[in-house]
Amino acid sequence: MFSLREKSGNNTSAGITVSTDGIALALVEHKAQPPTLKSAKFYSCSESERPSLLAQLVKQYRLDNIPCNLVLGSEEYQMLQVEAPDVPKQELSAALRWHVKDLIDFHIDDAVIEHFALQAENASGKQPIHVIASRKSVIQNYVDLMHTTNCNLTTIDIAAMAVRNIIVNSDYANTHTSIGIINILDGITRIIVLLNKEIYIVRTSNIGLQSLASMSDDVDSQSALDSLALELQRTFDYYESYSRQTPIERLFILNGQDVANLDSMLQQRLGVDCHTMELQSFLTSEEGEFTDILTADCLLAIGGALRAKH
Structure with missing residues (x-):
């Protein structure tokens, strides 16, 4: 996206996200396929603490010597x-x-x-x-932060592209043209359609984790799920008619772990193969189990770190 320096030949790259609550950092090694996740962690801090925290991370992980990709949050771009x-x-x-x-x-x-x-x-x-x-101010503030802390910022990317970077590492993406993705956040859901591993559609639903996580088995409480399924179906129908491509046969679900049986409930409504995304299907890990890193912030940082390979 917003390139700032020439790409290096380093086999390891970093992905960084900055939010009001802190900084997420992921390191990915690209020597083998699938890539290896070396580290992924969210560090809590206030806005005033960001420079000192990032400076510490630069020293600890040698972020001055490896390509770093900053991922903008969904609210920071259009x-x-x-x-x-x-x-x-x-x-x-x-x-x-x-x-x-x-x-x-x-x-x-x-x-x-x-x-x-x-x-x-x-x-x-x-x-x-x-x-x-x-906004220029958003980009400039991040550039200043990275420069002040001596972080080797090579690219400023967007959240949708970070999500795409994760999915295209799957075997499924190598054999299928059309793929659907939903990234469920607290108050919204991002709907993404990939065509030949590239972003074709990005839409936003106002139905998020807060609405979906409160569902029960009664009909009324599942109206949020029905509405999300309807938005997905409309997006998929539009994609097929507008792109003249094969129908979407699989939907990957990100950050849906807190909604019981979400994949099966959406599959029943859409007639599409729905899978809750598991990072071990896309990456290997030096840290063993993929447990505490499956948060929205760390996922985007991981996607940012994966960018160097694509």
Whole structure:
């Protein structure tokens, strides 16, 4: 996404996420397939404590010598899909900036814009483009933090791409064209569709873990699940008609461990093979069991660390 330095040949890379509660750091070694997760941990701190904590982590894990990918939280950027404008390649960035100026919720002069094109054409025969917009202040604050602590920041990435980086390490992704993913957060769920290992659709549902975790067996309390299943079905139907690709046959569920039988309940409603994501299916670990690292913050940091391979 937002590249800052040339990629290095280091076999180990780091993923970092920063939230109001602290910093998550993951280290991944890329020598073998699947990659090896060397470490993943969330460190609690206040905003004022961030510089000193990160400086400690830089020294402890030699983050000044390995490529570090910072992952923006979902609330720190906007992602839009538009059709490629009919302009020369050298004018594309300016044209996209003009195109999205009224679609983002802050002034275009305050925006940092990046984009990437999808390889497939849509139903109208045009090439879709994803445009990512973030506030300049957000990006600059992170750049300053990394520079102050001597962290070797190479890329600033987005949450959706970090999720994608995890899934594409699966054997399933190597043999299937169309894959669905949901990343369940406290108040929302991110719905992602991959086409040929690349992000094709990103949508947001207002149904999150708080709604789903309170479900019981009575009909009324399962309305949240029914609504989420309906949003998923609409997304999948749109994908099939818009992309002219094969139907989605598998849905990976991230952060759904606190909802009992979520995979089977969604599978019953969608008729799609639903799997709660288990990191051991995608990575090996130097630390043994994948137990305490399965939080939203650590997952995104792991996805950030996996970016160097792709």
